[in-house]
Amino acid sequence: MPNPLALSLETARRLAVTCQHLAGPRPGGDVDGLRQVLRTLRCLQLDPINVVARSHLLVLWSRVGAYDPAGLDALLWKERWLFEYWAHAASIVLAEDYPIHHVMMRGYPRGESTYAQRVRDWLTANDELRQHVLDRLREAGPLPPGAFEGRVSVAWQSTGWTNGRGVERMLDFLWFQGQIMVAGRAGRTRQWDLAERWLPTWASGAAPLPRREAVSLAAEHALRALGVARAADIERHFIRDRYPGLAEILQELEHSGHVVPAEVEGGPERWYVHRDALGLLDQDWQPRTTLLSPFDNLICDRARTVRLWGFEFRTEMYVPKHKRQYGYYIMPILHGERLVGRLVPRLDRRRGVLEIEGVFPEPGFPGDEASVRAIGAAIAELAAFAGAREVSYADTVSAPWRSSPRSRELPTIAPN
Template sequence: MHRLSRDEARRIAVRAQLLDADRPGDVVEVAEQLGAIKIDPTAVIAPSEHSICWSRLGWVYEPGHLTKAVEVDRQLFEYDGHFRPTSVLPFLWPLMRTRRLRASTRDYLDANAAFRADILKRLGRDGPLLAADIPDTSAVQARDESGWYGANQVPRMLELLAYLGQVAVSGRVGRQRVWDLAERVYPAGLAEPSVDEAESALAERRLQALGIAREKSSWSGVATAGEPATVAGSTWRWRVDPAAVAALDDDPGGRAAVLNPYDRMLFDRPRLTELFDFTFVLEQFKPKSQRVYGYFAHPILVGDRFIGLLDAALDKKKENLVVGAVHELVPFDDDEREMVHAEIRELGEWIGVPVRGLDA
């Protein structure tokens, strides 16, 4: 049983997410450690997949690095809304092929068996293809309670087939996905672990990415990976990565980081509150009159504390990064303010635009 102070637990979490002073070397190292890089088109400042990489790598990161790793080197692959390291594919593969689908999804696939076969045949003959290049021959439309889909059933069917490991995203043209048969995207000769072995390995990888997480939490998916731990002042049962505990004495120190709202560091909201005393609410889907910090405010981490939120956006012509506010959750001291402002200016430099509205 590891007995950790709250400071130690936070340092483990920050370091596991590559947000300490010791920056990683490249985008593949980022993906290997984080396990998944969220893809989202919302680009108030920059798309999530790019700002997540920038917050780890800094100014050396270029979006082309991610594209090359995915489409040329095949060190990463796209699956279920994330870029993931190819090293986890052998463990996802058996889960893809044994997915238990909801009854409504099974009924949809059964009713559209011919449509499903048409897509696979078209990709086999003509792929890789954009969804727009594939005709919709569906017999039944799926209910769209989310509002994300239109009447065209091709994107919906492609995503289901990708979830089941039959097709895969081979690349992108702008924000549009290019699809192909999975056998032509994924490497041949994947290992064949059992479902139990695969789930155990993925739990270990999730814990590696988090450093420390609540035992058997649905937010983290670490189950009982790693080793048990207690955290001072917390009644939770924790699991901790033993390698992260062993590295506590080798502390490179902290830094300032501006995090995209879809950053993996922020996903486990209960852990965020329990360890960091930070309750993060994304106000993107709130009416404007109910927003406190802004439409797409980016949390600001300094060292192992969340001390503020950045409300900023590119202007309509994308010529300036306009800072609406830097909200101080706790009063900044002079050093913290300097670090935060320097990070915001570096963000502007990385995007290639001046920063407007930031106090001197």
């Protein structure tokens, strides 16, 4: 076996950022460029928060710059090259990955945990509701949740928003099982249809993958997206917590030459690099500056974010206002290979203004004019993408940031 690659923290960060399409030449903002990014990321987390724009739109913007979200809609709703399913969270995923996700579908709810047994019992008790949903969709789908009768025999009980929402729970569980799919959206309301009617035949007709083969394929996808990762990082990426036998699979991938072991400055852990990414280590470094969604794929694993970047990040949306350290909606600032600070933006759609409530550089950020201008330009690009005509800065934001470029210098493409 060859000796592990020895990577400095800087090199590991650069590899991670480049593999995420956050450095180097930007992919185009057309449909082909979106496909290129999506084939690397494999999933876009969905989140209802819309302070500036929806998270999945921002993840693509950070990588391609200005683009028309209608292209993403075409891939999702017209070509059905994408579909909505559960990856590391509710996400947009690739139809070509259906065999990977089908492993979860055909086993849900798998396991002997208390929750899995509870779901199985609830589904058995509410079989009339299950059949009603499937019959209604077969007759008249696609349909919104309000189109189904609440034929609930045993109420769903929880301490959260799902308490007593029997129809919504049944729709979710049938979705997890792959029996139904999201076939469209009216605002935030999902339209449901039978999976057999929605999925393209080239995806649904693929031969089922053995579980071990699916895990191996998913692990390779995760590692290509991460650039450099430990087994625990892979476990928490893409199809989070659905990698049984990962340690043995990584050994097999290493033996076959698909992955290469590595050591990263700062600790003795075993890391891996996919062979497809090795050529990037010899390429010239082409840094960019951008802003990241709080749910961006680069930082969705908080532990890895701390290990590689020394960047402690958490959202404060559910923190009481008087206890927030930064603000309600926080976007990390990526400058080159470093996470150099946090931005707190808010879009005033009525006035067409992107309001910057705070800019919080990390300790050690030099604050030189070139860096400040690069970050200011990224803020202006964000404003243009979000449909703002102007950027305004709160009085508490220091003068160097307030003098950075304004969004009126850039074209405007407003997200949906």
